[in-house]
Structure formats: C-alpha cells, structure tokens
Amino acid sequence: MTLPGLTTVSGDGLLGESTGPASAGWPSSPSFGGSPPPALPALPALPTLPATGGLRVGASELPPGALGVGFQIAPGEPAWLSQAAARFSATAVGLDGFGDHVSGTAGSLSPSWTGSAAASYQQLSDIIHAHFRAGAATSRVAAAALNRYSAQLDGFKKDGVTATREAERCLEEIKKQKGLLLTAQPAATAAQGALSAAQREGSLLRAAGAAGAPFVSVADQAASAAQGKLSGAQTDAQTASKALQHAEDELRMWQARGRRAWDDAQSAADRATGTLLGLTIAPPPLAGIAPIPPLMTTAPPGLLKGPLINPGGTGLKGITGFSASPLAGSVTVFNREQPKQLSPEEEAARAAQKAGLPHDEAAATRARQKEVHNEKVQSRTRNQQKRQNGQRQKPKKK
Amino acid sequence: MSEFLVTPEDLIAASGGLSAISGGVEELCGHLRGASGAAAGTPAEGAFEDVLGHFSAVLPHFALAGEHLGRAVAGAGAGYSHSDVEVADACT
Numbered sequence: 001m002t003l004p005g006l007t008t009v010s011g012d013g014l015l016g017e018s019t020g021p022a023s024a025g026w027p028s029s030p031s032f033g034g035s036p037p038p039a040l041p042a043l044p045a046l047p048t049l050p051a052t053g054g055l056r057v058g059a060s061e062l063p064p065g066a067l068g069v070g071f072q073i074a075p076g077e078p079a080w081l082s083q084a085a086a087r088f089s090a091t092a093v094g095l096d097g098f099g100d101h102v103s104g105t106a107g108s109l110s111p112s113w114t115g116s117a118a119a120s121y122q123q124l125s126d127i128i129h130a131h132f133r134a135g136a137a138t139s140r141v142a143a144a145a146l147n148r149y150s151a152q153l154d155g156f157k158k159d160g161v162t163a164t165r166e167a168e169r170c171l172e173e174i175k176k177q178k179g180l181l182l183t184a185q186p187a188a189t190a191a192q193g194a195l196s197a198a199q200r201e202g203s204l205l206r207a208a209g210a211a212g213a214p215f216v217s218v219a220d221q222a223a224s225a226a227q228g229k230l231s232g233a234q235t236d237a238q239t240a241s242k243a244l245q246h247a248e249d250e251l252r253m254w255q256a257r258g259r260r261a262w263d264d265a266q267s268a269a270d271r272a273t274g275t276l277l278g279l280t281i282a283p284p285p286l287a288g289i290a291p292i293p294p295l296m297t298t299a300p301p302g303l304l305k306g307p308l309i310n311p312g313g314t315g316l317k318g319i320t321g322f323s324a325s326p327l328a329g330s331v332t333v334f335n336r337e338q339p340k341q342l343s344p345e346e347e348a349a350r351a352a353q354k355a356g357l358p359h360d361e362a363a364a365t366r367a368r369q370k371e372v373h374n375e376k377v378q379s380r381t382r383n384q385q386k387r388q389n390g391q392r393q394k395p396k397k398k
Numbered sequence: 399m400s401e402f403l404v405t406p407e408d409l410i411a412a413s414g415g416l417s418a419i420s421g422g423v424e425e426l427c428g429h430l431r432g433a434s435g436a437a438a439g440t441p442a443e444g445a446f447e448d449v450l451g452h453f454s455a456v457l458p459h460f461a462l463a464g465e466h467l468g469r470a471v472a473g474a475g476a477g478y479s480h481s482d483v484e485v486a487d488a489c490t
Contacts, residue, residue, distance in 0.1 A: 076437065076438075087433045097424075105416055109408060128467060253446075280452060284463040286459070286463055
C-alpha cells in the first residue's frame with residue numbers, strides 16, 4: 001500500500017517524496033528539540049466487500065417455499081453488516097492515531113517554539129485533537145451498533161430458517177395425512193356399505209326360517225369381515241385426523257416463531273437505525289480559515305473529555321481567527337473579537353445553539369429523520385400489539 | 399511586548415507529518431465509503447447509508463484540518479527563517 005504524494009522528512013530536515021510502503025511511507029518522526037512526535041499510525045487491515053457494492057436480499061435468497069409457509073426470513077446480510085462495523089472500527093483507530101499525531105507533534109514542538117503564535121498553534125492542535133477523538137468515538141458507536149445489529153440479525157435469520165424448515169416439514173406431513181384421510185374415508189364408507197348389506201341379508205335369511213338357515217352363517221361371516229374392514233378404516237381415518245391436527249398445530253407454532261423472528265429482526269433494525277440516525281461528527285477548524293463556523297457533535301456524552309470547538313469562533317477563547325500567511329511566513333492570530341454582521345442563517349444557528357439544539361443543517365436534518373423514525377417505530381409497535389391482542393381475543397369458530 | 403523562541407527547522411520538519419494526515423484520512427474515508435450497501439434490504443438501510451454519507455462528507459474536513467495545520471506550521475517556520483535572514487542582512 002503506497003500513499004502517493006506524501007512527503008517525508010529526512011533526518012537533516014529536507015523534504016522528499018515518499019516511495020515506500022505505508023508503514024515506511026508515513027513521514028518518519030522528525031527529531032526536534034523536544035521528544036519526537038509519535039509516528040503516524042499504520043492503517044488497520046480492512047475487510048473487503050464484493051465489488052457489486054451491495055447485496056440485495058430478495059426472494060431468491062430465501063429457502064425454497066419460504067413464502068409459502070406464511071412468513072419470510074428477515075432480510076439483510078449479517079456478514080456484510082459486521083464488515084461495515086469493522087470499517088467503522090478501523091476509522092476510529094485511524095482517527096485516534098491521527099489525532100494523537102497532531103497532539104504529539106504539538107508536544108514535541110513546545111520546547112523549541114514558544115510565544116504568542118506558538119500558544120495559538122498549541123491551542124488549535126488541542127482542538128483538532130479533540131475533534132479527531134470525537135470523530136473516533138462516534139465511529140466506534142456506529143461500529144458497536146452495526147456489530148450488535150449484525151449479531152442479532154444473524155440469530156433471527158437462523159431462527160427464521162429453522163422455522164421455515166420445520167414449517168415445510170409440517171406442510172409435508174399435512175399433505176401426507178390428508179392423503180391418508182382421503183384414502184381411509186372412502187374405505188370406511190365402502191366397509192360401512194358392505195356391513196349394512198351383510199346385516200340386511202342376514203336379517204332376511206333369518207326371517208325366511210328353515211329355508212334361509214343354511215345361508216345365515218355365510219351372511220354373518222360377510223358382516224363380520226365388513227365390520228373388521230370398517231373398524232380398520234375408521235382407525236386409519238382417526239389416526240390420520242389426529243396426525244393432521246397435530247401437524248396443523250405444529251405448523252401454527254412454527255409460523256408464529258417465524259413471524260416473531262421477523263418482528264424481532266425489525267425491532268433490532270429499528271434500534272440500529274435509532275443509534276445511527278443520532279450520530280454526527282463535527283469538522284475540525286482549519287488553520288487559516290476564519291471565522292470557523294460553530295458546529296456541535298452528537299458523539300455520546302462521556303466519551304469526550306477534551307474541548308471541542310468553542311461556539312462563535314475558532315474554539316480559542318477570545319480568538320476569532322487563526323490564519324497562516326505563507327507570504328509573511330508566520331502564523332497570525334487575531335486576538336480581538338471583531339464585531340461581525342451575522343447573516344440570518346448565522347443568527348438562526350446561534351439562536352439554536354443557545355437553545356441547545358443542533359444547528360448545522362446536516363444535524364437538523366438528521367434530527368428530523370430521527371423523529372420520523374421514532375414515529376414509525378411507535379406505529380409499528382402499536383400494530384404488533386394490536387395483532388397480538390387480536391390473536392389472543394380471537395373468538396373460537398363455532 | 400512580544401517574546402518568543404523558535405527553531406524554524408523544527409517547524410518545517412513537523413509540518414510534513416501534519417500534512418501527511420490528509421492522505422491517511424482520505425484513505426480511511428475511501429475504505430469507509432466501500433461499506434455502502436452493507437445494510438441493503440434491511441429497514442436500517444436508510445440510516446446506515448445516511449451516516450455513511452455524513453462521515454464521507456465530513457471526513458475530508460479532517461483531512462483538510464491536518465493539511466492546513468501542516469501548511470500553517472510550515473509557513474511559520476519559513477517566515478521565521480526568512481525574517482531571521484532579512485534582519486541579519488540588514489544588520490551587516
């Protein structure tokens with residue numbers, strides 16, 4: 001892995017082009033008056049997704065007959081979600097490493113660079129470091145949410161596959177028992193007919209007295225045989241009927257499990273959605289660009305300890321701008337607040353910020369999306385509850 | 399009265415490492431973008447692609463932050479060196 005265009009710093013301080021691999025291609029830590037800054041981190045190994053760029057889960061992926069069993073297996077590919085989580089984790093590691101490099105460089109320069117500009121540089125480095133750390137924390141939250149969703153989806157899909165397999169087995173059993181029932185019922189009817197005929201014949205022969213007496217035993221034997229057949233056919237029909245009932249009950253149970261796996265997968269997706277929609281990262285301030293637009297991050301509280309950008313400026317107290325002037329060859333710091341005419345958007349952003357609301361457009365959009373998502377989840381939960389209540393209160397068929 | 403101490407060569411040397419952050423962050427960003435489609439077909443697809451898009455949009459600013467900081471430090475080092483030479487020339 002080469003990183004083209006990277007400059008590396010040789011021991012004598014001259015700049016040169018990097019030609020080596022990433023690990024060697026990162027700029028080597030220069031030797032300063034103080035301690036050297038940490039080396040840039042090597043990028044962690046990242047998983048690869050197939051070149052198609054996305055897996056569309058359709059009916060073709062479902063096991064045969066999955067749609068015929070009355071439910072579907074939850075869509076999605078857990079392995080892909082897990083790989084996406086690994087990429088967010090790698091991003092977190094990378095951002096942390098780069099942030100540490102910014103901080104380490106500032107630390108290594110502190111003995112050999114003092115003064116007003118140096119102080120501003122140190123402060124800006126702190127802020128940039130904090131942004132990198134916040135970005136890493138947010139990335140970790142995304143990774144955790146995706147990992148959790150991946151693991152849950154994996155379980156629910158397995159449940160769905162098991163339920164599908166069992167439901168299909170039940171359907172086969174139902175088909176078989178219905179066939180047996182269809183065979184046993186006509187046999188019973190025929191045996192019943194034969195029995196009735198033999199009994200009727202016996203009655204007539206008995207009524208005929210002495211003339212019919214020799215044939216009575218033959219008729220009785222025929223009646224007895226017909227009775228045996230009738231009993232056998234009735235037993236077969238009862239057995240098939242019981243087995244059919246059992247298979248139908250079992251099918252309903254597996255269908256309920258399959259639907260529950262689907263619902264649970266939907267809920268897991270809802271939770272992941274809720275977490276992902278709440279994530280925003282704030283861009284760090286740029287040296288030389290003033291004033292820096294104030295932005296907020298939604299990285300989870302407790303993960304951030306350092307300062308983020310200070311509202312209304314560069315993040316440096318009392319400093320509205322920090323610029324590099326290549327011509328003058330120095331870092332310029334404006335140490336006085338300049339009165340500034342704010343645009344309506346900036347006024348709105350500042351008002352929103354005072355009210356504690358996310359005020360950058362992206363954050364506001366994501367906040368609105370989250371509200372819509374929450375409404376959808378509530379609606380789905382209500383529907384699920386209604387369905388469950390309906391199943392419980394379903395009146396028995398008369 | 400302003401008072402400062404500086405070794406301009408150290409600033410120039412440090413700027414290379416800071417500027418190199420840019421390439422690393424862009425590489426991370428590219429890898430992250432490659433995860434697109436991982437939640438396809440799931441109800442979380444929209445949120446996933448949304449957060450991926452957000453990261454893809456903001457991470458380049460992190461790259462720029464490293465680049466600008468490196469450029470500012472390099473500019474400061476060059477400026478200090480230049481001023482030092484100019485003042486030295488003026489005194490001779």
